Amino acid sequence: MRVFLSADIEGTCGIACWAETERTTPMDYDPFRKQMTREVKAACEGAIAAGAEEVFIKDAHDSARNLDPAALPENIRIMRGWSGDPLSMMSGVDKGGFDAVLFTGYHSWAAGSGNPLSHTMNGQNEFVTLNGVRMSEFMMNAYTAGYYGVPVAFLSGDKALCEFAKEFIPGITAVPVNEGVGGAVVSIHPDAAVKQIREAAEKAVKNAKNCAVPMPDRFDITVRFREHQKAYSRSFYPGARLEDGKNVSFTSDDWFEVLRFAHFVL
Secondary structure, X not given: OEXXXXXXXXXXXXXXXXXXXXXOOHHHHXXXXXXXXXXXXXXXXXXXXXXXXXXXXEEOOOOOOOOOHHHOOOOEEEEXXXXXXXXXXXXXXXXXXXXXXXXXXXXXXXXXXXXOXXXXXXXXXXXXXXXXXXXXXXXXXXXXXHHOOOOEEEEEEEHHXXXXXXXXXXXXXXEEEEEEEOOEEEEOOHHHHHHHXXXXXXXXXXXXXXXXXXXXXXEEEEEEEOOHHHHHHHOOOOOOEEOOOOEEEEEEOOHHHHHHHHXXXX
C-alpha cells in the first residue's frame, strides 16, 4: 500500500498570522514549521500503522522547503521545491500506485471566513469559483486525486474547511485543529492535534475505499482578480473568457485542462 500526502501550513494548529507562514520571518515561522512537520509525521505514522509501506509527501507551501525530512519516518519519500508542472501541490500523484491521499495543514478558500489566512493559491485573486462553488486548494487538489482515481481519505486544517470536506466526500476523516474568528484563531493544543491526526490518519487509510472523489462531467472555473489589469492579461489564455473587468472564466470536461488553465492563469 502506498499513500500520497500533500502538506500545507495555513491550517497548521494555532497558526494565525502571515508572518508565521514565511521563511523571511524566522522567529514567527520556525515554531509553525516544526508543528507542520509534527503533524505530517503523525499522519505518516497513522498511515503506516494502517498498512502503508510508503508515504510520498509533497511539501506544498510557499517555497516547498518547510518540512524537516529528518524528523519524519524512514519509509517516506518527499518532494521538496516546485517541479513546475500543473499538478502543483499534488505533483507526483500521477505516477500511479497510490491507495489514498491525505491532506495536512489545509485552510479555507479565498474570501472564506473560516481562517484569517484564507486564500486560494495566491493573493492575486479575490476568490475562485468552480461550478458555482467557492474553490479551496483542498477542493482543487481533491479533484486532482479523483482525476487519477485515488480516494481522498483524510484532511486536517480549520473547522470550516473540515465541515465542507465532509459534505463533499462523506467518507472522509477530518480533524479540525483551528477555528477562525475574524482575524483570530481558536485552536486545540498542538500536542492534542498531533495525537488526533495520528489516530485519525490510521482510521482514514483503512477506510479509503469509501472516499472516492465525486467527479463532475463538466468544469466551469472563474477567477475573480483583485486588479482588472491582471484579469485582462490572463484572459488571453486559449479558451479563457473575460466576463467583466475582473472575472476570467474557462470551461472544460477534462480536469487536467482546468489545471493547465490554473497553472498559467491563476
